[in-house]
Amino acid sequence: MPNFASEIVYQTVQQDNWWLNGGGWFVLALVNAGLAEQKNRSRWNWFVLSLFLGPVATFLIVVWEPVTRQPLELNNPFEKADGRYLTLAIMALVLTIGALPFAVFGQTWYMWVASAVGAAAAVTFFLLFQRARAERMHAHGA
Numbered sequence: 001m002p003n004f005a006s007e008i009v010y011q012t013v014q015q016d017n018w019w020l021n022g023g024g025w026f027v028l029a030l031v032n033a034g035l036a037e038q039k040n041r042s043r044w045n046w047f048v049l050s051l052f053l054g055p056v057a058t059f060l061i062v063v064w065e066p067v068t069r070q071p072l073e074l075n076n077p078f079e080k081a082d083g084r085y086l087t088l089a090i091m092a093l094v095l096t097i098g099a100l101p102f103a104v105f106g107q108t109w110y111m112w113v114a115s116a117v118g119a120a121a122a123v124t125f126f127l128l129f130q131r132a133r134a135e136r137m138h139a140h141g142a
Helices: 002-009 017-037 043-053 055-063 083-107 109-141
Strands: none
Touching: 017 043, 017 055, 017 109, 043 055
């Protein structure tokens, strides 16, 4: 009668479950990427490194101190008038360029009207941008 220990010793190698080991390594790499992000490190770099180092990478992530970064100063494009007008001019230009193929290939009159209105808006906002920029430069120079 075989006992538990002899079953372990004489078990056959299971070639069909090779993906389980690789899957565990992949899941460990995903977990390491999450840990790295919490320590202000690159998720992608630590994911790739974890594919090769596995538990060693986990140890390094846990032991090393978090990276301290200077807080980013967000630039608001709508803070100044010239930034607002330039943003609106670019948006109108993009919408006009997007409507043009529909006007040319679709041959519908309302797309021509939309393109013309968009072009007029883009020119108007660009002129307002130039005027606001000149006023701001004049105010700084004076």
